[in-house]
Amino acid sequence: DIQMTQSPSSLSASVGDRVTITCQASQDISNYLNWFQLKPGKAPKLLIYRASNLETGVPSRFSGGGFGTDFIFTITSLQPEDIATYYCQRYDSLPLTFGGGTKVEIK
């Protein structure tokens, strides 16, 4: 299976800070990568698809980039409602796999 290494596993930042999360694939996955937001008790939410495309209705402070094996997810100005765990996920081939997650907290 293709492994996804996501870092950091957790971070603490202030409101308004720029937050960056990285995801590295063990093999080339082209741009078949999503980013999701998970909050306890809520349905997970697709934020970014095909590595860099913002899902409809998602605030523009969220963005993604990368190709091949190295990917980046950015929140340009962290807001209190962004407290959540974020996951990358590859879908170039089966089995579909996720990164280990990044828990984002407010400092």
Added chain:
Amino acid sequence: QVQLQESGPGLVKPSQTLSLTCTVSGGSLSSGSYYWNWIRQPAGKGLEWIGRFYTSGSTDYNPSLKSRVTISVDTSKNQFSLRLNSVTAADTAVYYCARTIPGSREFDSWGQGTLVAVSS
């Protein structure tokens, strides 16, 4: 907009079968071209894709679970189901159902998840 809702027992005994149902509203399981997935998250761990079925009837499973998993559909109730045999404590997790639009969006819609504990 499509909505998904998981349901089923919250407690299953070891060695028994875990059975969950995902009810879909705002869309039909028998029309369109979609994958319908099951995904889980053990407590304190990351997400794991379990498997999916396509509206044509084909299924794909994660090799790590394939020997124990069956995903089926009841179009009359607009529901799809997960059966996981011979469960152990390692199968304790929040279980989610989710939709995929092939060639467009992977897991674009999710249920809120349901916690299943495996314990005697």
